[in-house]
Amino acid sequence: MAKAYDHLFKLLLIGDSGVGKTCLIIRFAEDNFNNTYISTIGIDFKIRTVNIEGKKIKLQVWDTAGQERFKTITTAYYRGAMGIILVYDITDEKSFENIQNWMKSIKENASAGVERLLLGNKCDMEAKRKVQKEQADKLAREHGIRFFETSAKSSMNVDEAFSSLARDILLKSASRRSGNGNKPPSTDLKTCDKKNTKCSLG
Numbered sequence: 001m002a003k004a005y006d007h008l009f010k011l012l013l014i015g016d017s018g019v020g021k022t023c024l025i026i027r028f029a030e031d032n033f034n035n036t037y038i039s040t041i042g043i044d045f046k047i048r049t050v051n052i053e054g055k056k057i058k059l060q061v062w063d064t065a066g067q068e069r070f071k072t073i074t075t076a077y078y079r080g081a082m083g084i085i086l087v088y089d090i091t092d093e094k095s096f097e098n099i100q101n102w103m104k105s106i107k108e109n110a111s112a113g114v115e116r117l118l119l120g121n122k123c124d125m126e127a128k129r130k131v132q133k134e135q136a137d138k139l140a141r142e143h144g145i146r147f148f149e150t151s152a153k154s155s156m157n158v159d160e161a162f163s164s165l166a167r168d169i170l171l172k173s174a175s176r177r178s179g180n181g182n183k184p185p186s187t188d189l190k191t192c193d194k195k196n197t198k199c200s201l202g
Ligand SMILES: Nc1nc2c(ncn2[C@@H]2O[C@H](COP(=O)(O)OP(=O)(O)OP(=O)(O)O)[C@@H](O)[C@H]2O)c(=O)[nH]1
Pocket: 015, 016, 017, 018, 019, 020, 021, 022, 023, 024, 034, 035, 036, 037, 038, 039, 040, 041, 064, 065, 066, 067, 121, 122, 123, 124, 125, 150, 151, 152, 153, 154
């Protein structure tokens, strides 16, 4: 029987409680959205297979609880992740400030060389915006990672964000196999804003 996929990538979402991690995963895996807030307890995952560069990539997306009291459980999952998505809420300044702490947590707990991606979620709530896109752009550049503004509610940039991370992991593993540890130039830092719904992936 033909294999159902070419690669399996494990991704992890982290960020403060309430920024929309669960909703982003549900939008990506099931194309659904719910306004009711049920805080994640511990950890959970969903699966979706995507097609990238002619390869079937099975994405196992792990959802972590943002609440401090679950930290010991959730950080134990960092090590197995090939990609980590850091999420803040564009209407919540504190969640953006805390991205620095989440970055630190990655450094302390994840494998070296893990791919990272920054997402500013809830970009459908423009009237309540507290974090400017330029601030997040700057932060992403400082850390050499990509950045998207997303909305789990409207779907804006959700598929693009997950695909972009999967593609970076794919290219990285391909270049590692060919003996070139560096990223190909086409994957160099690129940022996408909410207007850029058709964000090209290089
Ligand atoms: N307007 C808007 N609301 C959103 C969006 N994403 C999530 N929400 C709402 O934000 C609240 C929290 O969403 P969750 O996905 O549960 O947040 P979380 O980050 O998983 O929270 P924890 O599990 O506590 O870590 C819910 O009421 C969602 O409906 C979005 O893109 N736009």
